[in-house]
Amino acid sequence: MPAESPVLLHVDRLTVEFPGVRALDGVHFDVRAGEVHALVGENGAGKSTLLKVLGGLHRPAAGEIRLGERRYRPRRPADALHAGIAVIYQEFNLYPDLTVAENVFSGREPYHRLTRGIDYAELNRRTAQLFGTLGVHLDPARTVGSLTVSEQQLVEIAKALSVDGRIIVMDEPTAALSADEVTRLLDVVRRLRAEGRGVVYVSHRLDEVFAVADRVTVLRDGRHVHTGDLAETSQEDLVRLMVGRDVSAATRRTGAVRDDVVLDLDQVSAGRQLREVSLRVRAGEIVGIGGVAGAGQPELSQVVFGALGVDTGAMTLDGRTYRPSTPADAMAAGVGFLHEDRKSSGILPDLSVRDNLTVSVLHRVRAALTRLLSPAAQTAVFAEHRQRLAIRATGPGQLIGQLSGGNQQKVLFGRALAPGGRLLVLNEPTRGVDIGAKMEIHQLIDEVTAAGTAVLMISSDLPELLGVSDRVYVLAAGRIVGHLTGDDRTEENVIACATTGRRVFSEVAA
Template identity: 45%
Template sequence: MGQRQLTCAVTSLPSGSSDLLTVKSTSLGQPPPRTGRAVNAQLVRVDGVSKTFPGVRALSDVSLTLDAGEVHALVGENGAGKSTLMKILAGIHHQDEGTVAIDGRVVEIDSPTAAQDLGISIIHQELSLMPDLTIAENIFIGRERRRGFGLFVDDADLNRRARELFDHLGIALDPRAKVGSLLVAQQQVVEIAKALSFDARIIIMDEPTAALTESETHALFGLIGDLKRHGTGIIYISHRLEELAAVADRITVLRDGACVGTLAARDADLRQVVSMMVGRQLRGQTRPPSLPGDLPTVLEVRGLSTKSLLKDVSFSLRRGEILGFAGLMGAGRTEVARAICGADRTDGGEIFLSGRRVRVSSPADAARLGIGYLSEDRKRFGLMLDQDVAFNIVASDLRRHVNAAGLVRDDQVRQTARRYVETLSIRTPSIRQRTKHLSGGNQQKVVIAKWLARDCEVLIFDEPTRGIDVGAKEEIYSLLRTLADEGKAIIMISSELPEVLRMADRIAVMCEGRLTAVLDNADADQETIMTHATKLVPGGGVAA
């Protein structure tokens, strides 16, 4: 990592562990140390920055500072301008007005290379890795050492450098593995390692914990604390507002492209921060009332197993119920969903729909049977980003929108798309807008609309609020509850325990491919869920 090496005491995991990072020192995983701003040198000063894209004013007269050894959190709803501002600092966009100063000197950051030369590195919210390259190739792309008169990349050297970096960061990954074979959380860790490999003085973290488990998040906080002690300045973007008290020194709120205010994190009331972000008060979190006991069973899974992970998973799902799935990363939650919808091959088990045994060999079979799966990676598996909103909505049920000659009925497509855009309050200039230009929350709504247009009775939501802001989360929560009230049977997989406790009528807990408990919401709390998620038993120890 250059001449300056981090001294964070993070260690690699033993084989078979479900988390990517673990903490060796008791000092790590604690909140990073607060900094005294009076003695810190100013690394970054943004003055009066504005940016306009065709039809959208993304930033308007935004100012921001970052000191050495400080974590400055930047929060706001999707579309508030956070990522645009960070992309200006990273050399991806250039501001229309205003200035950026590094170490007190006004600079022009006209490319990502220029940003790197100035000591700025960014961890993107949208993963920018190349799936067909190895982890090591992704981290050091453009910085490879060559052999054979410069004709060949020295792969052995790449892998060695990556392993040395991983040893510093405590990452248990094989540098030779293809990035496309990794889970989303693992790809996020690779993004973090890549950013840190540049030995940057200014690091921008855009939703770094969105795909991390609680223990991985604590380890990241320990790493942030070590970076701060070395004088690194960090701009930290997160929708998980509960993290701000633990990690941030100051909080700046953006709304509609403008600065609403900057607060000292130690003095900030999160309700005040939320109100500043959305311009309104959000309703308090409440648990769902108990469901009637006589609701009919829509989906029953018996003895579901796969060669790689799942072992004898059995559960039922009732009409009008939200069944939450909780557990650490790697516990098998997503694998259960993929097996039910035919995306992964099973090694045993039975699936029943309304009492009738069914065979699900592919996602097409699942869709035909009325099972819709909303993947945790909506951009990769849920949407065609270069297609418009209308096409994405009708894509899962295109046969109903073509005539006998196989031609698409445009009028019918427009009618269907407009109905769901209105029903789900999808914010888009038109149904012909390319989906990639929508915010994360509205993209998620398009995926939901796609399966509602197919009229699926069973909906499986895998991390439905990952990467979306608090306002959009409220809309998704309201939508899920409305769907359940209308009789849809819903499985919701989430890594956020408060979200599971808020939304789920019952909670299925998984550990290492097994279902360890199914809890009624009234009997569940975070400690109980984590006990079953780690197979811990009261008084310490591990369950057999």
């Protein structure tokens, strides 16, 4: 990035206030032409608030924003698009019943010159061209509701790129992407930089930040802490600036795996994807499940949680036949579950933190006589898990939608823990959370396994998968093609199994 690159965006003394909280406090920030400027900080640091101001969703109480020499005061998202600012938000904003192409060019559809109707051939052509720049083959005519989470993320990215803005803002754009998709996206970011655009890149994945960004700004508790060249900053220094303390990135397992088998799958097939899967999870053990997107990981977790029926094969839980017909059956048996998609299938956004936390233990929080929910019992459960998980909330009645992504994830983790059973099924337990919250969640997983809980963990984050798990099974096309322990637990082996189907099995019994 040339030192004389013009400043495209300048934020000065920006302050944003909500009832009872100051989300941004005198923040300054700028973006130059032809640079990738990373914006980092813990959940609740103010990153998303700043992006929503730039995107026209929030209005500041004080401060000034300039685009070049012009003052910028957006009042709605259309103002941002008109000014050349395209924002890719962490939470999807898609229409599930419309096609991919209709979502990408919503409100900007090409019209046929003669019929004056939408020119769908041109619409699909432009959409296919956009996905071509991403190195992705996705049918423009498919409905968005039929796509996987990672495919929906790619639609959001294509939608932002279709605006052709001077400033592209990306809020956790790789949170739901596979390793190959992440590589392609970072290549697109570099292309945008080479074209002279300014890119604001928000990510908790620091390896991506160091791979693609030129400068970095750190926010903490709504305040500006640091701006500097990444080349002059170490990862350890950046983490210290983000959290205000030293955080060890290493995961240290303190519990011991026991002999008793908690979960046993024997040649289980289910749905269209899962085929003849056999695995075991012992008490006090964390068993990881790896593989590329679409390999059958969600189906495996759904079978264990009773959301997908078993076609053939058998399951046991604590040595007894286990065949849950519904998730309620699984929870009654002591199985906790964390969904991979926090927004669409995790939180209940219009309910309080207390209600979200206790929905998995309604039988425990009902009054004995009336069978109505007891607010006092719910609050007691909230208080227990608030302290244990360090949930930052104003109180039990606060709407969960008002919490940061990391605190929402902690609430959902608490919901999975609330049944207090023998088995936790965790899908992407640290997706979209900051490094401090990530370490806290890893510590919580370690604590519950030390007490004898068995954990089945699905993660697309390879360092997490290998660092946290005692053993790793790798899925490909719905079948287990790898069982990795000890020195076999390497990223190279996981990727080789997942992409080539080359089978790698440890001599340790499954």
